[in-house]
Amino acid sequence: MSDSNATDFTNPATFILLGIPGLEVAHVWISISFCTMYAIAILGNFTILFIVKMKSSLHEPMYYFLCMLAVTDLVLTTSTLPKMLSIFWFNSREIDFSACLTQMYFIHCFLEMESGILVAMALDCYVAICHPLRHSTILTNPVVSKIGLAMMLRGCIVILPLLILARQWPYCRTNIIPQPYCAHIAVVNLACADTRISSYYGLFVLFCVMGLDVIFITVSYVQILRAVFSLPTKDARLKTFGTCSSHLFVILAFYIPGFFISLMYRFGQNLALHFHILIANMYLLMPPTLNPIIYGVRTKEIRGRLLRLFTHEES
Incomplete structure (x- = not known):
C-alpha cells in the first residue's frame, strides 16, 4: 500500500494548495482584507512610478531606487495574490508542479531584490547626508543603473540553486501544501529524500546574504545618525534626518516582520498552524x-x- 502511494506522488503533475488550514470557513472574509491590500499595493506602486516618470525634478537616485522598489513590490504581490484569491473565492487549489516552483522562485528572488534595493537606498541616504557635496558625482545615473542591475542579478543568481535543488528532489509523501502559496520550505518538506542541503542553503541565503544587507544598512544609519547629531540645531537635525525617515520606516516594515517570523518558526511550535500561515502571508503583503x-x-x-x-483632476 505504501509503495502504491509513493508511486502515485513521485514528482506529481500538480500540487494542492490548502489556503489557510483551520480557517476554511473564514476564507472569504480573509480574502476581503487580502484583496484590499493587493489593490492598495497595485494602485500605490503604479502611482509612484507614474509620478516619478512625469515629474522631471524627481529624476534623482533616491526616486530611481524607489521606482525599483515599486516594480519589485508589484511583481512580488502579483506572483502570489491572484492564486491566493482564486483559492479563497473559487476553491481553485491545484497548481502545476512547474508553476509552483516558478512561484517559489519569484517569491524568494524578489524578496532578495527588495532587500538589495533597501541597501542601495541606505547608500543613497548615507551619501546624501554624510557627503552632500559629492552626491551628484558619486551616484550618477550610470552608477545607479549598475547598482540596480547588480541587485537584480544577485537576487536571480542567489535563489537559482534553491530552484534547481527543489526540482531535483523526488516528491512521494504527498502533493498537499498546507498554505496558499509555494514557499521554499513548504515545497521541500514534501520531498522523500535528504533535503538538508536545501535547508542549509536556505539558511545561508537568510544569514549570509540578507544578514549582510542588515549589517550594511545598520552601519550606514550609524554613520547617518552621527552626522545628524553633529548638526548645531534641533531644526537642522530634524530636517536632515527627515530626508531618510521614509526609507527607515520602509526598512522596519520589511525586516521586523521577517525577524518575528524567523523567531516564530523556531520557538513558536505551540502556536496554531493557521497563525503561522497568516503571519507569513502578512509578511509578503505588508x-x-x-x-x-x-x-x-x-x-x-x-x-x-x-x-x-x-x-x-477635480478642477
Whole structure:
C-alpha cells in the first residue's frame, strides 16, 4: 500500500494548495482584507512610478531606487495574490508542479531584490547626508543603473540553486501544501529524500546574504545618525534626518516582520498552524502595501505632486 502511494506522488503533475488550514470557513472574509491590500499595493506602486516618470525634478537616485522598489513590490504581490484569491473565492487549489516552483522562485528572488534595493537606498541616504557635496558625482545615473542591475542579478543568481535543488528532489509523501502559496520550505518538506542541503542553503541565503544587507544598512544609519547629531540645531537635525525617515520606516516594515517570523518558526511550535500561515502571508503583503503609503505621506515632493494631480483632476 505504501509503495502504491509513493508511486502515485513521485514528482506529481500538480500540487494542492490548502489556503489557510483551520480557517476554511473564514476564507472569504480573509480574502476581503487580502484583496484590499493587493489593490492598495497595485494602485500605490503604479502611482509612484507614474509620478516619478512625469515629474522631471524627481529624476534623482533616491526616486530611481524607489521606482525599483515599486516594480519589485508589484511583481512580488502579483506572483502570489491572484492564486491566493482564486483559492479563497473559487476553491481553485491545484497548481502545476512547474508553476509552483516558478512561484517559489519569484517569491524568494524578489524578496532578495527588495532587500538589495533597501541597501542601495541606505547608500543613497548615507551619501546624501554624510557627503552632500559629492552626491551628484558619486551616484550618477550610470552608477545607479549598475547598482540596480547588480541587485537584480544577485537576487536571480542567489535563489537559482534553491530552484534547481527543489526540482531535483523526488516528491512521494504527498502533493498537499498546507498554505496558499509555494514557499521554499513548504515545497521541500514534501520531498522523500535528504533535503538538508536545501535547508542549509536556505539558511545561508537568510544569514549570509540578507544578514549582510542588515549589517550594511545598520552601519550606514550609524554613520547617518552621527552626522545628524553633529548638526548645531534641533531644526537642522530634524530636517536632515527627515530626508531618510521614509526609507527607515520602509526598512522596519520589511525586516521586523521577517525577524518575528524567523523567531516564530523556531520557538513558536505551540502556536496554531493557521497563525503561522497568516503571519507569513502578512509578511509578503505588508511591505508592498505600506511602501507607497509611507513614501506618499512622508516624502514632500511625492505628496505635493499627488495633491496637485487630484486638484487638477477635480478642477
